[in-house]
Amino acid sequence: MDKIHIIEECLMELRLSTSIRSIYGLIRHLYWTIWVIVLLPSVSLAEALFIAEAHHRAEHPSIKIATGDHYSPFIDDKLPNGGWSVSIVQRVLEKLSVQAEIIYLPWDRALKWTNEGQIFGSFPFVYSPQRAETLLFSKPINHVPVYMYVAQNSEFSTLESLTTKRLCFPYDYALSSLEKDIVNKYAMTINRVKDGTGCIKHVLKGWSDAGLINSYIDISKLSAVQDEEQMIKVFAQQLALVPLHFVISKQGKDSQLWIDKFDQALAQIDSNGERAIIDNQYRKLLN
Missing domain, CATH: 3.40.190.10 (Periplasmic binding protein-like II)
Known part of the structure; x- marks a missing residue:
């Protein structure tokens, strides 16, 4: 199989398996696949894809997070991206190069599973001293x-x-x-x-x-x-x-460092105007 044909197959494979990746991530993934094939010609296409995927996952970790079933306009399947809070959290995680699967749970179960470590985090929740005993709260994502x-x-x-x-x-x-x-x-x-x-x-x-x-x-x-x-x-x-927050368990590995990075990315989309664009989009839809 010549290298051009291998690259074409790599592109097809990536189109099928990376629907949630950014364009940048797609290019990076393709780059590593081609790099493996060119420098390690003895490996098969499947092995090359596996190595590139492993490298991509190392650079772009994936997490599972949860929200509730309905809390309009912050969580609402009738609104773009599933709601205002979802849009903001997704943009913050993109800034952190973190891929996230969002699952929908009863609100109390979302917090319970966050505390137990069954999911990485959940949103949007109000602060309370009782919750703060076991959870770390981000800066406000909505009010x-x-x-x-x-x-x-x-x-x-x-x-x-x-x-x-x-x-x-x-x-x-x-x-x-x-x-x-x-x-x-x-x-x-x-x-x-x-x-x-x-x-x-x-x-x-x-x-x-x-x-x-x-x-x-x-x-x-x-x-x-x-x-x-x-x-x-x-x-x-x-x-x-009332402010709403993204929360994670205090028991997680490097949890304080992680919530600090979340807050930094949130501040970044504040300062560069991205958050204002998201906020204005929802305000126009709601007026």
Whole structure:
């Protein structure tokens, strides 16, 4: 088999097996394959591809990370790349030359598997002191603008009128320190239900008095609202801007060094304008 034919087969093999690689990675992989064939003519094509693939993996490690099933617009299969947070995390990992497989899990399982080392990391999560006992948190990848809502036909016309009332929160959602400040400020009692949709239904049925919502949500499209005769009313005052993070276990090898590198790459896409492009893309889609 002549070398031109071998190179053509290498290209075909790479096209089939490197759909998630960058163009740069593809060229590097091809370079090492050709280098092995030219300098080690006794090796077969399969052996050459194996050696080149091993070298590529050494230069570009692969990890498995997890996120939850839905948290729009940060995790949303109806949005580009699966959501705002996914786009940012993917760009950061590209900067680090790290290939990642993203799997979707229940939120509590994503954290559990991260702590146990079954997956490398997960996102996007709010910080809490309890979580920080076992996890390292990146710099914020997104921020959630938080507002309070009530049933439109309720007696509550101001935030102050909700003092000592019942606030609904999903079971698997950890209150950030900023959200705890809201609860404490208005001396509210917390009711827990399955998820955010459940909270809206709880409020509409009068079982809770209020809930918290991020301002990127289009209320008119919420199934919980569409199924009811009444709507929810969102107060105009923003109560908090809650940061979301990428997290990894403290027990992992070189975990602090790794999260530091993640933060450096995140700062890099901040400074070179790439993050602003991603942010603006999603803001336009949501307006």
